[in-house]
Amino acid sequence: MHLTVFGATGGIGREIVRQALASGHQVTAVVRDPAGLTVTGSGLQVVRADLTDPETIRPAVAGRDAVLSGLGARVRKDAGVATRLTRTVLTAMEAEQVRRLLVVSAAPVGPQPQAGLLDRAALGVVSAILKDIYVDLGEMEAELARSGTDWTSVRPPRLQNKPLTGTYRTVIGGFPPKGRFIGRADVAHAMLAMITDEGTVKQGVGVAY
Template structure:
């Protein structure tokens, strides 16, 4: 497949690029600073842009089979960036008639497991309060996707870890894995690539965790 990855220098984004190349896909990595991208490969195209407008992004998505995005705030002071940048990507996709998009959100934005205990509910409440502005941004981003008319999937991980790819994680379409408190960035990337051609995840939020 021909894939475009936004947020390609982030923890999940670089893993998506690395694993996609390893699987034989052609990858366009969209970055602001190419020096921050450590991945290389014959089938890799590095596309530099600051995502200031959709017109500058259109060449990066034209003719692609799917777009995968790890765009988002790195801290509370960046809240709002996920919605703004995702809107730019969606506008470019619409102009180029590209439909498939997978985006990273966060577990607290979606539903909690029905069997969540008091500890999980308490931790979720504290984290949601501390990162309220970030999660408000991610909810707005998800609303943009839902209105976009694209074949979208939102991937909602819990606390992220830097761990080697295991391929051993749980996913729940429309929900979240019971007692799923952590997941590695490499496994989130693996899940996103697996969902790219999974019709069962279209227009769905998918919880992913160990």
């Protein structure tokens, strides 16, 4: 497949690029600073682009089978970037009539399974600390729902830097019970696997160990 990856210098985006290349896909990585992308491969095209202007990224999404995005705030002061930049991506995709889009969101944005008192307390503390980021991701998902794309929002819990396992749980429209962690490499693996999974289209998908 021909794939475009936004947020390719982030932890999940970099893994998407690496794993996609290893699987034989042709990958276009859209970045602000090419020096920040350490992944290399014969099937990789790196494009420097202004992610605030849909016109500049239209060539990067044109004719692609799918677009995958790891865009989002890394710290609270950056809250709002997920919505703004995803809106740009959506505009470019709709202009080029590219339909399949997979993005990274977060577990607290979606419905929560029943949990014990300790789990609920921990979730409440985390949600309060990262409230602005989760509000941003919620608004991003609202933009997806209003779009004409075949989107999927992947909602991981706390992220870890762990080697790829390929073993994790997914719940369409929900979240795996007692799922607390997942490695960035496995989130990337799940996103690539969902590209052709029609059951995940226009759905939020919880993913965790």
